[in-house]
Amino acid sequence: xxxxxxxxxxxxxxxxxxxxxxxxxxxxxxxxxxxxxxxxxxxxxxxxxxxxxxxxxxxxxxxxxxxxxxxxxxxxxxxxxxxxxxxxxxxxxxxxxxxxxxxxxxxxxxxxxxxxxxxxxxxxxxxxxxxxxxxxxxxxxxxxxxxxxxxxxxxxxxxxxxxxxxxxxxxxxxxxxxxxxxxxxxxxxxxxxxxxxxxxxxxxxxxxxxxxxxxxxxxxxxxxxxxxxxxxxxxxxxxxxxxxxxxxxxxxxxxxxxxxxxxxxxxxxxxxxxxxxxxxxxxxxxxxxxxxxxxxxxxxxxxxxxxxxxxxxxxxxxxxxxxxxxxxxxxxxxxxxxxxxxxxxxxxxxxxxxxxxxx
Numbered sequence: 001x002x003x004x005x006x007x008x009x010x011x012x013x014x015x016x017x018x019x020x021x022x023x024x025x026x027x028x029x030x031x032x033x034x035x036x037x038x039x040x041x042x043x044x045x046x047x048x049x050x051x052x053x054x055x056x057x058x059x060x061x062x063x064x065x066x067x068x069x070x071x072x073x074x075x076x077x078x079x080x081x082x083x084x085x086x087x088x089x090x091x092x093x094x095x096x097x098x099x100x101x102x103x104x105x106x107x108x109x110x111x112x113x114x115x116x117x118x119x120x121x122x123x124x125x126x127x128x129x130x131x132x133x134x135x136x137x138x139x140x141x142x143x144x145x146x147x148x149x150x151x152x153x154x155x156x157x158x159x160x161x162x163x164x165x166x167x168x169x170x171x172x173x174x175x176x177x178x179x180x181x182x183x184x185x186x187x188x189x190x191x192x193x194x195x196x197x198x199x200x201x202x203x204x205x206x207x208x209x210x211x212x213x214x215x216x217x218x219x220x221x222x223x224x225x226x227x228x229x230x231x232x233x234x235x236x237x238x239x240x241x242x243x244x245x246x247x248x249x250x251x252x253x254x255x256x257x258x259x260x261x262x263x264x265x266x267x268x269x270x271x272x273x274x275x276x277x278x279x280x281x282x283x284x285x286x287x288x289x290x291x292x293x294x295x296x297x298x299x300x301x302x303x304x305x306x307x308x309x310x311x312x313x314x315x316x317x318x319x320x321x322x323x324x325x326x327x328x329x330x331x332x333x334x335x336x337x338x339x340x341x342x343x344x345x346x347x348x349x350x351x352x353x354x355x356x357x358x359x
Contacts, residue, residue: 002359003058003125004338009047013338018058018121021129025071026092028135030085032359034146035063035123036153037333037341039181039349040251044105045342049252050281051106054116060357061105062087062153063123064146067135074132083135084152084315085128088305089119100305103130108304124338126359136311139319147356151185151328152314154354158186158249159314160306161275162193165245169194172239176262177249177276178221179207184351186249189314191215192323199239201231201262207351214327214352224258232261242267252277256284263288268296275303328354335359 001020004013021029038061043049045059053059063085070077077083087105090098099111104122107113119131141149158175167173173195177183179202190198200211201222208221220238224231236243243265250259256278263272263286279286293300317323329352333341338357345355 001126002335003121004335004357005056006045006059007056009045009055013045013124013342015336015338018125021121021127023069023071023129025073026132027071028067028074028077028130028132029069030063030065030083030128030130030135031068032063032065032085032123032126032128033143034065034150035060035357035359036150037345037355037357038153039345039355041342042346052108052113053106054113054120057104058121058123058125059104060122060124061102062150063128064138064149064152065128068127071132077132077135077137082138082141084138084149084311085123085130086134086136086311087122089115089131089134090308091115102305103128103134124335124357124359126335133308136315138315147330147332147354147358148325148328150356151325151354152311154181154185155189155314155323156306156310157182157275158247159189159310161186161247161249161273161303162190163307163310164275164301164303165247165271165273167193167195167245170196171244172197172199172241174199174201174235174239174243174246174262174265175249176201176246176259177251177254178202178211179204179351180249180251181349181351181353183249184211186247187211187215187219188323188327189317191218192317197240199235199243201235210351228257228261231258232265235262235265239265243270245271245273248272248274248276248278250276250278252279252281254278256286259286260288263300264292266298269298270296271299271301273301273303327352330354330356332356332358
């Protein structure tokens with residue numbers, strides 16, 4: 001099969017061939033129709049992000065495709081089914097604390113690297129071998145719409161954070177990093193889940209205006225100044241009442257001050273979910289005040305990715321019409337143009353912009 005292969009960090013992708021995957025029990029082979037190219041793919045492939053990724057590899061993170069073959073233990077999947085290839089692969093021999101690898105993208109620790117040896121190549125290839133449970137049916141779609149369904153890659157991450165926050169209909173949530181790729185997706189998902197108000201802070205005036213125009217009065221935008229105390233006050237004032245929960249999706253270069261300013265807007269008995277990249281490349285600790293956490297009964301939770309059932313639940317939000325994939329602007333590239341796709345994604349990583357590779 002044809003693939004775009006990363007042979008060394010910092011080198012261009014090599015458009016070449018790989019052996020076709022061999023089916024085993026508990027596995028599914030999927031013909032990859034479309035895969036999202038994340039805006040920071042160039043940082044991963046260049047080594048800046050320091051992700052655990054065994055080379056050489058056909059990289060990528062999640063895909064939309066059609067089932068080519070199923071293992072003998074599959075009871076409902078059938079050849080030809082449209083599926084989302086969930087990249088979050090979990091080991092099956094420890095239900096409480098499974099090792100995790102993001103297939104074709106990154107691993108969590110040594111156990112994740114071990115898992116990565118088998119579920120190795122990602123979707124920058126014509127076919128993928130995935131665990132049966134990671135081929136999640138999305139229902140029939142037109143092939144031309146496969147690229148738009150790649151938005152699941154962007155939507156699932158904040159959805160995992162919103163599930164961890166226990167967001168309830170009618171609540172007010174603050175999405176820290178709302179003008180970014182994942183943050184803007186988080187605004188859309190929070191509204192689809194019934195949030196009464198989403199406070200959306202950021203510095204990019206154009207993107208803040210875009211969020212207001214797209215979603216109307218349920219989104220309250222806030223222009224950040226860089227002054228921690230001032231920004232905290234602005235975010236509180238923007239909310240129609242107490243802020244029930246905060247979801248942080250800021251990237252590694254953001255620093256801890258905006259994270260802390262946002263987190264400390266939450267009400268007494270409020271919840272804070274941290275799932276951005278701040279601190280992954282070094283820098284100061286977050287340093288939230290112990291007395292504030294304790295006296296205000298604040299729940300602070302870290303969340304990496306999302307639970308296994310998140311994909312099918314998110315598909316339900318889309319199929320019901322609560323979450324509109326039409327927000328996303330799609331730019332397609334052929335597999336032969338994978339390097340151009342990575343460059344385009346890096347230069348066009350704003351809110352609701354989606355670069356798609358079509359193997």
